[in-house]
């Protein structure tokens with residue numbers, strides 16, 4: 622049956638669905654300069670197009686439960702989101718130059734961070750690991766020809782595995798400044814960045830006002846315990862909370878909150 626809604630909110634997914642052809646067409650158009658034809662994909666992903674050739678685009682993605690958890694108390698998070706949510710994540714990966722994770726995610730999940738569920742190129746893989754804790758046999762370091770960057774503190778000597786570049790940055794109050802990191806990435810040709818977790822890493826970018834977009838995918842699950850999606854300094858009043866301009870989209874049983882943070886972002 623053909624939908625009469627010109628902008629249906631349900632993202633069609635699945636390897637056997639016509640969305641595969643839609644996606645391939647959309648992906649090609651996304652990196653071109655022509656306006657994107659109206660479609661479900663355009664409605665969700667058009668805001669992620671860069672404003673100009675030399676501008677940055679920084680998006681964070683989180684998959685959480687109804688009660689705002691991204692992992693169990695033991696750190697297990699596979700899988701909170703359903704297949705549609707996972708496809709959405711792989712689409713995001715295909716639209717960026719690089720995906721960034723904190724070292725806890727790289728250790729706990731041992732993720733590949735490649736594009737597998739949709740067509741598209743796998744982005745560079747970047748791990749923020751100030752103390753150089755990540756093992757050389759971590760899957761993110763697999764030798765597949767994709768660019769890999771190990772972001773460490775400049776005080777920490779590391780021996781980078783084959784194919785892995787080391788980007789050593791100063792610490793400010795024990796932290797790598799997200800803005801400094803983004804500027805350094807831009808200098809080496811990386812201007813579309815997906816911050817994929819975990820909570821500490823995404824929160825650091827949010828607190829530093831270094832995000833243009835946040836895609837929060839909420840699954841109909843209650844964990845009742847576990848790790849929260851964000852770890853930010855306490856606030857006393859609701860007017861201190863970050864309110865987001867958002868659109869919502871149905872992803873199977875999950876709901877995507879596509880939040881636009883551009884007006885507050887300090888990153889150009």
Ligand SMILES: NC(=O)c1ccc[n+]([C@@H]2O[C@H](COP(=O)([O-])OP(=O)(O)OC[C@H]3O[C@@H](n4cnc5c(N)ncnc54)[C@H](OP(=O)(O)O)[C@@H]3O)[C@@H](O)[C@H]2O)c1
Pocket residue numbers: 682683684685690691692695696697698699701722723724725726727729730749750751752754795796797798799817818819820821822823825848
């Ligand atoms: N549901 C989801 O969408 C999702 C996505 C990703 C991960 N996860 C889950 O999240 C959990 C891990 O999250 P997490 O919050 O514990 O850790 P995380 O964000 O993965 O990693 C945090 C660590 O990375 C380093 N780091 C990150 N940003 C830094 C900065 N700006 N400056 C200095 N160091 C920085 C620090 O390493 P040091 O500790 O060495 O200083 C920090 O403790 C896992 O259980 C994983 O399964 C869930």
